[in-house]
Amino acid sequence: MRRxxxxxxxxxxxxxxxxxxxxxxxxxGSYDEVTLRRNVEDLQSIALRQRVLRDVSNIxxxxxxxxxxxAMPVGLGPVGLAGLYARRGEVQAAKAAAAANVPMAxxxxxxxxLREVAASGHIPWYQLYFVKDRGFVESMIxxxxxxxxxxxxxxVDLAVxxxxxxxxxxxxxxxxxxxxxxxxxxWLWDVGIRGRPISLGNLEPxxxxxxxxxxxxxxxxxxxxxxxxxxxxxxxxxxxxxxLVIKGIxxxxxxxxxMDSGADGIVVSNHGGRQLDGTSSTARALPNVADAISGxxxxxxxxxxxxxxxxxxxxxxxxxxxxxxxxxxxxxxxxGGSGVAHALRLIDAEMRVAMALTACTSIADINEAILERSAxxxxx
Ligand SMILES: Cc1cc2nc3c(=O)[nH]c(=O)nc-3n(C[C@H](O)[C@H](O)[C@H](O)COP(=O)(O)O)c2cc1C
Numbered sequence: 001m002r003r004x005x006x007x008x009x010x011x012x013x014x015x016x017x018x019x020x021x022x023x024x025x026x027x028x029g030s031y032d033e034v035t036l037r038r039n040v041e042d043l044q045s046i047a048l049r050q051r052v053l054r055d056v057s058n059i060x061x062x063x064x065x066x067x068x069x070x071a072m073p074v075g076l077g078p079v080g081l082a083g084l085y086a087r088r089g090e091v092q093a094a095k096a097a098a099a100a101n102v103p104m105a106x107x108x109x110x111x112x113x114l115r116e117v118a119a120s121g122h123i124p125w126y127q128l129y130f131v132k133d134r135g136f137v138e139s140m141i142x143x144x145x146x147x148x149x150x151x152x153x154x155x156v157d158l159a160v161x162x163x164x165x166x167x168x169x170x171x172x173x174x175x176x177x178x179x180x181x182x183x184x185x186x187w188l189w190d191v192g193i194r195g196r197p198i199s200l201g202n203l204e205p206x207x208x209x210x211x212x213x214x215x216x217x218x219x220x221x222x223x224x225x226x227x228x229x230x231x232x233x234x235x236x237x238x239x240x241x242x243x244l245v246i247k248g249i250x251x252x253x254x255x256x257x258x259m260d261s262g263a264d265g266i267v268v269s270n271h272g273g274r275q276l277d278g279t280s281s282t283a284r285a286l287p288n289v290a291d292a293i294s295g296x297x298x299x300x301x302x303x304x305x306x307x308x309x310x311x312x313x314x315x316x317x318x319x320x321x322x323x324x325x326x327x328x329x330x331x332x333x334x335x336g337g338s339g340v341a342h343a344l345r346l347i348d349a350e351m352r353v354a355m356a357l358t359a360c361t362s363i364a365d366i367n368e369a370i371l372e373r374s375a376x377x378x379x380x
Contacts, residue, residue, distance in 0.1 A: 004334065007306045007327045007343060013334035014085070017187055019180045021170040022084060025216075026329055029273035030162030035281065036273025039304030042281035046313045047372035051359035059352050063363045065103070065298055065321050066151055066243040066264070073363055074311055074347055076104035076340070077267075077302050077323030078127035078153060078247075081216075083111015085333035087195035091120045092337030093328065098122035100344045105153045105323070108140070113201025118147040125151040127247070129158060130225045130232060136206050141239045152240050153267065154233065157248025159226045161217055162275040168217075230261050237262040245300065248275075250285045252292035259297055266293070268301040272325045283317060287368075290318025308350025312358070315366040 004010045015023050029036030063073035076097050083089040090112040097104035098121075106117055106124040108131075117124055126144040130137060144152055170180075181188050192198070199209050207219070237244055246258040247267035258266045268286050270279045279285075282303035290299050301319035305311060306327055314322045324347070331339035355361065358370040 004331070004339070004342065006346065007330060010330040010334045010339060010343060011326070013339075014330040017184065018085065018333050019184045019187060021167070021172075021177070021180055022081070023333075024166040024170040025081065025164075026079075026085065026326065026333065028164050028166035029277065030164050030275055031277035032165075033273060033277065035270055035277050035279050036304075038281035039270070039273055039283070040306065041304075042283040043304045043310050043313055044306075046283065046317070047376055048309070048313070048316075048354060048358055049370050049372045050357050051370075052357070054359035056356040056359065056361055058361060059355050060362045061348060061351055061355075063321065068103075068150065070103065071101035072311075072348060072351060073315065073319075073321045074344070074351075075102050075125075075300075075321065075323050076328045077269075077325045078105040078107035078110075078155065079325055079329045080107045080109035081111060081200075082107070082329055082332060083195075083201070084191060084198065085329055086336040086339075087191050088112055088116070089191075089332050089336075090117050090124075091122075093332050093340050094120060094122040094124050096337045096340035096344065097124075100341060102344060103150065105151075108155075108202055109200055111198065111201060113204070114140070114143055114147060114149070116201055123148050123150065125149055125153055125245075127153040127155055128236070129155055130228045131206070131223045132225045133206055133223075137236075138239060139205070140202060141236065145240065145242070149242070151243040151245055151265075152236070153245045153247050154236055155247045155271075156228070156233070157250075157269065157271050157275050158220075158224060159228055161220045161224065162271075162277065164217065164274065230257055233258075233261040233263070247300075249289060250279055250282070252288050255289045255292045259293065263297065265298040265300060267323060268299060268303075268319070269323075270303055272303055283313065286314065286317045286319060308347040308352070309354045311347060311351055312354040312360075312366060312370075315363065316368055316370050318368075 061072040090110045094117050104124045105127045107127050108129040126149040243264040245265040246263045249266045298320045300321045301314045302323035311322045331343035360366050
């Protein structure tokens with residue numbers, strides 16, 4: 001396949017381009033991948049209520065978030081190691097996001113550092129993890145403020161890492177790794193050789209210039225902090241004056257606690273089914289969380305979004321803004337920044353069709369009334 005018509009096509013292209021261990025890291029979820037499948041399937045199973053003859057000649061996708069008007073209520077969520085999917089991958093993705101006027105959140109565990117991405121002239125949001133070294137956490141908050149990040153996304157669902165069987169099976173040093181790399185010569189030349197240095201840019205002060213790729217999960221286990229609590233969120237709040245978004249909320253009580261801790265937004269997320277396998281899909285969790293927030297904060301959501309139709313479904317379930325995860329990363333792996341730009345155009349076009357045929361001409365028109373109640377009763 002040479003041309004991608006959909007995010008699903010980009011997944012197939014990414015599989016063909018990336019070394020096996022890297023594709024497994026990107027594509028996989030934790031344990032039996034129950035939650036990963038639920039995210040995708042629950043969202044796709046939501047029936048939309050088709051309406052006709054409503055003059056949908058002018059559709060406005062734009063949406064405001066944190067004082068800025070974006071081209072659509074869609075952003076690139078934080079995806080670790082994206083700098084390895086394409087040459088200096090996060091810089092390419094940030095350029096594509098900026099050109100499309102959508103936000104991008106740079107992961108703590110990115111290949112390119114926040115300073116490298118910011119130096120390209122496209123300032124991302126910054127996604128923060130709590131590592132045990134709080135001096136480092138504080139220095140990253142300062143860096144994010146210094147380079148002018150528009151929001152800090154604090155991810156709170158990785159106090160301990162979930163086990164990912166596919167990573168474990170694909171891992172291995174020496175001959176096994178060499179064989180996987182040799183099977184992907186285009187990637188090896190473009191990223192492995194011309195894309196150097198291969199490191200975790202933001203973490204260089206604590207891990208050095210060599211990425212701990214051979215045992216990334218073990219590194220996370222050793223360095224992420226299971227003692228984190230809402231007190232730490234308050235500590236971050238005291239250090240960071242711009243919009244603070246708590247990512248990894250699935251429960252209405254946690255949503256209320258996030259509000260009490262001074263957050264400016266939340267992301268309803270189960271980490272793309274990469275953490276606690278067996279949780280609800282985000283599509284199922286979202287309506288109750290949105291009810292608990294009841295318009296007091298922006299509610300962002302992610303998990304299983306593979307098309308513009310899925311974006312519209314998330315908005316109808318109560319999200320104000322939707323983050324892509326694997327969807328943009330597959331496109332980056334397959335075609336670099338131009339793949340990300342194309343994937344965003346696909347999402348735009350698919351949203352327009354979904355909105356036209358549910359009689360919505362603006363994002364504000366999208367609500368649960370565009371869902372087919374009787375068809376969705378079985379699952380929601
Ligand atoms: C390969 C990969 C790496 C990820 N790395 C991070 C990360 O560094 N920080 C974070 O907050 N979320 C991370 N996530 C979770 C995403 O931000 C998002 O919640 C999830 O991918 C949404 O599910 P979806 O990919 O099925 O759409 C990662 C997800 C994937 C697939």
